[in-house]
Amino acid sequence: MSLQVAGLSKRYGPLLAVDDVTFTVEDGGALGLVGESGSGKTTTARIIAGLERADAGTVMVDGADRAGPARGRGQRLNRARQIQMVFQDPYLSLDPRLTTTEALGEIVALHEPGSRHSRRHRVAELLDQVGLGQREAAALPRQLSGGQRQRVAIARTLAARPRLLILDEAVAALDVSIQAQILNLLIDLRRQTGIGYLFVSHDLAVVRYVTEQVAVMHSGRIVEQGATHEVLARPQHAYTRLLLASVPRRGWDPAAVSRARRDLHDTTSDKETV
Amino acid sequence: MTALAINNLTVELPAVARRPLVADVTLQVGAGEVVGLVGESGSGKSVTARAALGLFPPSAQVTGSVRVAGTEVVGLTGQALRRLRAEQVAMVFQDPRASINPLRRVGDFLTEALRANRGWSKAKALTRAVELLTEVGIAQPGVAVRKYPHQFSGGMLQRVMIASALAVEPVLLLADEPTTALDVTTQAEILATLLSAQAERAMAMLFVTHDLELAATICDRIAVMYAGRIVEEQPAQRLFDAPQHPYTRGLLTATPKLPAGGDAASSDVAPLVPVAGRPLSLAENPAGCAFAPRCPIVVDDCAAATPVTRVRDGASVACHRADELIGRDA
Numbered sequence: 001m002s003l004q005v006a007g008l009s010k011r012y013g014p015l016l017a018v019d020d021v022t023f024t025v026e027d028g029g030a031l032g033l034v035g036e037s038g039s040g041k042t043t044t045a046r047i048i049a050g051l052e053r054a055d056a057g058t059v060m061v062d063g064a065d066r067a068g069p070a071r072g073r074g075q076r077l078n079r080a081r082q083i084q085m086v087f088q089d090p091y092l093s094l095d096p097r098l099t100t101t102e103a104l105g106e107i108v109a110l111h112e113p114g115s116r117h118s119r120r121h122r123v124a125e126l127l128d129q130v131g132l133g134q135r136e137a138a139a140l141p142r143q144l145s146g147g148q149r150q151r152v153a154i155a156r157t158l159a160a161r162p163r164l165l166i167l168d169e170a171v172a173a174l175d176v177s178i179q180a181q182i183l184n185l186l187i188d189l190r191r192q193t194g195i196g197y198l199f200v201s202h203d204l205a206v207v208r209y210v211t212e213q214v215a216v217m218h219s220g221r222i223v224e225q226g227a228t229h230e231v232l233a234r235p236q237h238a239y240t241r242l243l244l245a246s247v248p249r250r251g252w253d254p255a256a257v258s259r260a261r262r263d264l265h266d267t268t269s270d271k272e273t274v
Numbered sequence: 275m276t277a278l279a280i281n282n283l284t285v286e287l288p289a290v291a292r293r294p295l296v297a298d299v300t301l302q303v304g305a306g307e308v309v310g311l312v313g314e315s316g317s318g319k320s321v322t323a324r325a326a327l328g329l330f331p332p333s334a335q336v337t338g339s340v341r342v343a344g345t346e347v348v349g350l351t352g353q354a355l356r357r358l359r360a361e362q363v364a365m366v367f368q369d370p371r372a373s374i375n376p377l378r379r380v381g382d383f384l385t386e387a388l389r390a391n392r393g394w395s396k397a398k399a400l401t402r403a404v405e406l407l408t409e410v411g412i413a414q415p416g417v418a419v420r421k422y423p424h425q426f427s428g429g430m431l432q433r434v435m436i437a438s439a440l441a442v443e444p445v446l447l448l449a450d451e452p453t454t455a456l457d458v459t460t461q462a463e464i465l466a467t468l469l470s471a472q473a474e475r476a477m478a479m480l481f482v483t484h485d486l487e488l489a490a491t492i493c494d495r496i497a498v499m500y501a502g503r504i505v506e507e508q509p510a511q512r513l514f515d516a517p518q519h520p521y522t523r524g525l526l527t528a529t530p531k532l533p534a535g536g537d538a539a540s541s542d543v544a545p546l547v548p549v550a551g552r553p554l555s556l557a558e559n560p561a562g563c564a565f566a567p568r569c570p571i572v573v574d575d576c577a578a579a580t581p582v583t584r585v586r587d588g589a590s591v592a593c594h595r596a597d598e599l600i601g602r603d604a
Contacts, residue, residue, distance in 0.1 A: 036457040145552045146315075175314035175484065177568075180528035180548030187545070202458060205530040209543055229543075232533055246458040247532055248488040250514070254469065257462035 001062055001082060001163035001196065002027045003048070008057035010043055017043045019220035021057070025164065025213075030190065030197040032207035032228060034243070035217035044217070045166050045200045049085045061164075077111065084157035088169040090149035094141040100127070100152050101137045107159040122159070129192075130155040130185060147178035151185070158189070164196040171206060183209050204243060208232060216240045238264050275344055277446045277478030278303040278326055283338035283348075285321055287331055291556035293564075295321045295331070297502040298338075300583075303446065306476035308469070310489030310510065312525075313499035314553055322499070323448045323482045327363050328355050343445045360391040364439035366468070368451040370431040374423045381419030384438050406437040410467050429460035433467060440471055447472065450482045465492060486525050490514045498522050501554040501564035503580075508589045518591040520569050524549035563594065571595060 003025040010018040018040040025031045035041040046052040048059050050066065059066045061082050070076045087093045095103060104123045112122060127137050130151040141149055150170065157165060167186070171179045187210060189195060201207050207214055208228055215225040216237065224237040235241045242264055245257050278301070285296040296318040303309045313319040321331070325340045328347045340347040342362050350358060367373045374383055384406065385399035394402070400419065407415035410433040423431055432452060439447055449468060453461035469492060472479045483489050489496050490510045497507040498519065506519035517523045527547040551568035554560075560567070562577040569576065575594045583592040 036459065145555070147552060175553065176486070176525055177314060177528050177549035178552065180530075180546040181550075183530070183546055184548060203530070205532045208532065209530055209546060229533070242459055244532065246462050248461075248485070248491045249532065250491065252491040254462040254465040254492070257459070258466045261459050261463060 002029075003083075003164055003196070003198070004058075004060040004063075005044070005048060006058050006060070008044060008047060008059070009055050010040075010047060010052065011055055016220050018047070018054070021217075021220075021222055023215050023222065023225060025196050025198055027163075028190070028194040028196050029213060030199060030211040032211035032214040033198060033200045033217060034202065034204055034207055034214055036202055036243075038219075039217040040220040041200050041217050042168055045085070045168050045198060048198065049083055049166050050079065051085075080160045081111070081162055083164045083166060084160055084162040085166040085168065086150075086153055086157055086170045088173050090146070090153040091141060093153055094149060094156075096141055099138055099140055100132060100144075100155075103152060104155055104159060107156055111160050126155040126158055129158060129189065145178070146174050147181060150174060150182055154182075154185070154189075158193075162195065164198065166198045166200065168200045169202070170199075172201065172203070179206075186210055204232065205247060216243065275305070276302050276341070277305050277307075277343060278480060279339075279341040280322065280325065281339040281341075283322065283325060283340055284336070285318075285325070285330060286335040287333070288335065289333065293554065293556060293559035294318075294502050295334070295556070296325070299499075299502075299504055301497055301504065301507070303478045303480050305445070305478050306473075307495065308472060308479045308481060308493045310493035310496040311480060311482045311499065312484065312486050312489045312496055314484055316501075316553055316556065317499040318502040319482045319499050320450055323365075323450055323480055326446060326448055326480065327359055327365060360387060361442060362445045363448065364442045364444040364446075365448040365450065366432070366435050366439050366452045369455050370428065370435040371423065374431065374435065376423050378422075379419065380421055380423060380426070380434050383423075384419065384434070384441060387438070387441055402441065403437070406440055407434070409440070409471065410434075410437045411463070412437075429456050429464060432456065432464050436464070436468060436471065440475075443475070445478060447477050447479045448482070449479060451484070452481075453488075454483070454485075486522075487529060487531075498525070503564065503592060504583070504590075505565065505592045506590065512589065516589075518589055518596065519565075519593050520571055521549070521565050524568075524570070563592075 006022045008018055008021040021044055023031060033041045033044060043052060047054045054067060070079050101123055104126050105119060108119050108122045132151050136144060136148050171182050174182060190197065197210060199207060199210050211228050214228040214231050215222045218239045224231060224240045231240060235244055242260055245260060280299055280301045283296055283299045284294050286294045299322055311319045311323060326342055326347065328350045330336055336348050342358060347358060381400060381403055384403035388394045388399040388402060403419055404415045407418055412418045412430065412433055426434065453464050456464060481489065481493055493510045496510050496513045497504045500521050506522050517526055528549055530546060549568055554564050562579055563581050566572050566576040581592045581594045583590050584596045
């Protein structure tokens with residue numbers, strides 16, 4: 001399934017949150033959508049997932065438009081099987097009163113009713129896919145660690161057998177040692193199922209591990225787009241270079257980075273006043 | 275004199291947690307020194323840092339000693355505790371919006387401590403506030419003191435927070451994840467501001483963070499915490515070059531990195547090596563080393579006793595296999 005986004009725009013009052021955004025995620029591909037807070041990356045993702053309506057532009061899945069509201073249960077289920085979304089904080093997106101098994105069973109029943117036996121089998125398969133054991137299956141969200149909760153959230157999205165996952169800062173709230181587990185899980189899932197990813201993140205280093213393509217957003221616009229390793233190795237846009245320089249590493253000088261940031265701001269504001 | 279000297283600090287919360295929040299922590303920060311306290315959520319790094327303010331969770335049982343510029347903080351109350359917080363230790367928190375009163379002007383927030391503790395006149399305190407705002411890089415500080423917190427961006431408000439911490443002229447500055455809530459390009463500016471203020475005053479700084487790479491770039495020395503204990507402490511550069519404790523090693527291999535110069539053009543990315551398992555929750559208190567269930571080099575001894583901290587060549591490590599590890603592939 002390929003996703004084509006063209007000319008997407010969204011305005012909130014005086015703020016043009018998303019400004020003429022165009023990109024494609026190939027069937028089974030992985031695109032990183034990178035930017036800082038307020039860059040429009042999350043709004044773009046939410047429009048694609050159908051959680052927000054764009055003012056202009058199209059969202060096409062395999063050539064069919066997805067921008068309008070879904071009509072009827074059949075179409076809603078169909079759309080759910082195309083695209084699913086994983087959020088940053090699984091604690092906010094899981095029902096606190098449902099165990100992992102119940103939370104998964106609910107969605108399995110929605111998408112693959114079948115017999116009770118087949119549903120139970122499917123739940124076991126999902127738990128296995130995301131690496132959750134017996135204890136976690138019987139646990140409530142508050143009894144799970146952050147990483148385990150995010151595994152439950154991912155399993156819930158996989159229940160619909162979607163062709164594309166939108167991951168909105170899906171590993172940002174996790175501790176480093178757990179973040180690597182979830183990133184590796186995402187890499188494995190893609191290898192096994194051929195699912196595609198739209199990976200929304202502020203973190204260029206993380207994007208490097210899960211995507212082949214990347215689009216960098218700044219003030220609602222995509223300022224640079226290309227193969228992830230190319231963009232990271234030879235960033236063309238000044239903003240991408242600033243983002244890269246801002247990541248702490250050996251020999252890093254925060255004072256030099258802040259000077260570069262001020263220069264960039266000066267040049268952009270000059271342009272705006274001219 | 276050592277700005278901060280923590281000795282065998284243990285903080286327990288029997289009603290809530292089965293294991294101590296902080297267990298037998300010993301840590302020093304000298305004048306002019308930047309020490310990083312690195313750990314994941316629940317490792318006890320914030321509880322340790324707050325101990326320097328005499329700020330412990332309600333009904334916590336505290337043993338050990340915390341000295342700020344020679345003064346014992348544990349058990350301090352009333353006037354003496356207020357004086358410690360007013361004159362010696364200041365703290366910059368993660369979320370400035372949660373720690374600045376939104377209903378008061380930034381100028382009032384900045385002058386409050388100077389007027390209350392030092393008895394300065396309003397005019398004198400305000401002049402000082404403007405000076406401090408200039409130092410932390412706020413444009414038009416004379417206008418800024420009349421504004422309310424909501425009129426500032428997160429990064430600018432964190433600068434105001436730093437200015438208020440500096441107003442105390444503290445011996446020790448505690449920075450608890452001061453850039454975690456900020457955008458990555460803003461982070462660099464806040465750190466540059468913080469570090470130049472620290473260097474100019476030869477202030478001691480305890481920098482608490484979950485980000486080992488960040489700590490390594492700005493700290494002189496780093497202590498790594500796991501499940502309430504310091505498992506390793508080394509000069510920053512050495513910790514990076516030759517991490518000793520298996521947890522520190524694990525953290526470094528699990529951290530996503532940007533390509534270095536050499537492998538920049540390649541599309542091959544070496545996979546991340548995560549730390550297996552999950553962190554210890556507060557409800558668990560297994561015998562022996564807390565890291566044993568996740569440790570790749572665990573042996574039978576590990577579950578038997580808590581490892582003692584061994585010191586060699588300026589590196590201290592709490593691991594049963596430290597003798598084998600220290601000096602290996604350094």
